[in-house]
Amino acid sequence: MRKTHTCQPSLQEAWLDLEHAKELRTISAILDRDPRINELILQDLRAASGSNRPTGAEGMSAECVLRALMIKQMHGFSYRELRFHLADSRTFRAFCRLGVGDGAPSKSALCRNIKAVRAQTLEKINRILVQVAAEEGIENGRKVRVDSTGAECNIHHPTDSELLWDCVRVLVRLMSRAREILGADVVHFADRSRRAKRRRKQINTNKRRRGRKRAYRDLLSVAAETHRYGVDVREVLGRHHQAGIMEGAPLNAIASELEHYLPLMEQVMEQTRRRVLAGERVPTGDKIVSIFEPHTDILVKDGSGPIYGHKVCLTAGASCMVLDCVVLQGNPADSTLAVQMIDRQVQIYGKAPVQAAYDGAFASLDNLAAIKARGVQDVVFAKRRGLQVCEMARSAWVYKRLRNFRAGVEGIISFLKRVFGLSRCTWRSLPSFQSYVWSSVVACNLMVMARHLML
Numbered sequence: 001m002r003k004t005h006t007c008q009p010s011l012q013e014a015w016l017d018l019e020h021a022k023e024l025r026t027i028s029a030i031l032d033r034d035p036r037i038n039e040l041i042l043q044d045l046r047a048a049s050g051s052n053r054p055t056g057a058e059g060m061s062a063e064c065v066l067r068a069l070m071i072k073q074m075h076g077f078s079y080r081e082l083r084f085h086l087a088d089s090r091t092f093r094a095f096c097r098l099g100v101g102d103g104a105p106s107k108s109a110l111c112r113n114i115k116a117v118r119a120q121t122l123e124k125i126n127r128i129l130v131q132v133a134a135e136e137g138i139e140n141g142r143k144v145r146v147d148s149t150g151a152e153c154n155i156h157h158p159t160d161s162e163l164l165w166d167c168v169r170v171l172v173r174l175m176s177r178a179r180e181i182l183g184a185d186v187v188h189f190a191d192r193s194r195r196a197k198r199r200r201k202q203i204n205t206n207k208r209r210r211g212r213k214r215a216y217r218d219l220l221s222v223a224a225e226t227h228r229y230g231v232d233v234r235e236v237l238g239r240h241h242q243a244g245i246m247e248g249a250p251l252n253a254i255a256s257e258l259e260h261y262l263p264l265m266e267q268v269m270e271q272t273r274r275r276v277l278a279g280e281r282v283p284t285g286d287k288i289v290s291i292f293e294p295h296t297d298i299l300v301k302d303g304s305g306p307i308y309g310h311k312v313c314l315t316a317g318a319s320c321m322v323l324d325c326v327v328l329q330g331n332p333a334d335s336t337l338a339v340q341m342i343d344r345q346v347q348i349y350g351k352a353p354v355q356a357a358y359d360g361a362f363a364s365l366d367n368l369a370a371i372k373a374r375g376v377q378d379v380v381f382a383k384r385r386g387l388q389v390c391e392m393a394r395s396a397w398v399y400k401r402l403r404n405f406r407a408g409v410e411g412i413i414s415f416l417k418r419v420f421g422l423s424r425c426t427w428r429s430l431p432s433f434q435s436y437v438w439s440s441v442v443a444c445n446l447m448v449m450a451r452h453l454m455l
Helices: 019-032 036-049 062-075 079-088 090-095 107-115 119-135 160-182 193-205 209-242 251-277 338-349 365-373 396-406 408-420 430-453
Strands: 143-152 297-299 307-317 322-327 355-358 378-381
Touching (some): 019 430, 062 090, 062 107, 079 090, 079 107, 119 322, 143 396, 160 251, 209 251, 365 378, 378 396, 396 408
Parallel strands (some): 143 355, 355 378
Antiparallel strands (some): 143 307, 307 322
16 A cells, blocks of 8 residues: 555664755755645555555555655666665665665666656645745745746657658567567568668768768658558557457557557658758648657757757746746747746735846737736846836836846756756656656755755
């Protein structure tokens, strides 16, 4: 049966008298303040396991899962490294409430339980932490700063040749697995992966445009042939499913993956034909940059190359805590997000902040009027964009102070990316991407709160 807290053993790991150990001990005390935190994690664990039975194996407790997740994000550990440190470190074991005689959770158990925690749950936990920060006098939300950044998905650099090669090798792998189970007399296809690999290498190394175009045509013909074989294998699996042969067999998983990858392969082939052969400029919204992470957006920022991931909009307070976070789909203009972030602050605190500072990309006369209508006294944009200082703030002195205050959000974003892994999400799928972002935010806020309380 799942539990919120670990049953305390008679012998516990002792805390070390070191700086980081003191930070973790303070974070532990913060997490113990509100029992709702562990209850929220427990609900996700039970939903993922599909069981609310009062008996059975306990597994990891809710508090152990959350604390292991925080350690993972604070130190950038892989699941293998996390398991090692939970077995080896006295401080980490004390933080996760593991007793002297308790073994460390396995790598698979850590992965399974941590990935069960949803982004919505972590957002609720962050709002609880914001309440605790208000009670402790750390952050009152009266002065906020808003900015957006890009977080990368864990994909390779997308080129048409690489995407076509990914499609061919994945379909060949799936069809090979189906042939191993059903036999070569049932599943027929030709393996063109070596030919596709040669054409992909030829495209990447050939400096002549005409030579690349010829190689692309051949690679496209290989991809189209492999796609036809994939459609045939999918039909074979469908007939077996109707006959009841596939019930409970690995073929169900193969059929599901073929259903997922075949439409993506069609999209990749179509965008390659349009861009390479027809010379069209394919709109960003029509492109796919990964068949493994098809939700990935293309973010283009001035003065830098594209980011393949998702836009993240953050609201930070004077304490350097991240008060709110939104993971966006597509690449909406910052100017469309300004009012939304203030409305979310009203939901969190029950009232609008007194002062708000934004990057220049958020500026517009409509945004200024809408935000002030919600009760914000001073609304400052880093670039005026035709707005007058007297329209934004009570005085030029207040305007300069808030403009300088806004610059601090750049440091907070850098802190999230350098220390808590926000620069690149290593978890697959969009829900997991959102959970990863929120886990980085929660871990950052716990560290900031602990350092304030230790002053």
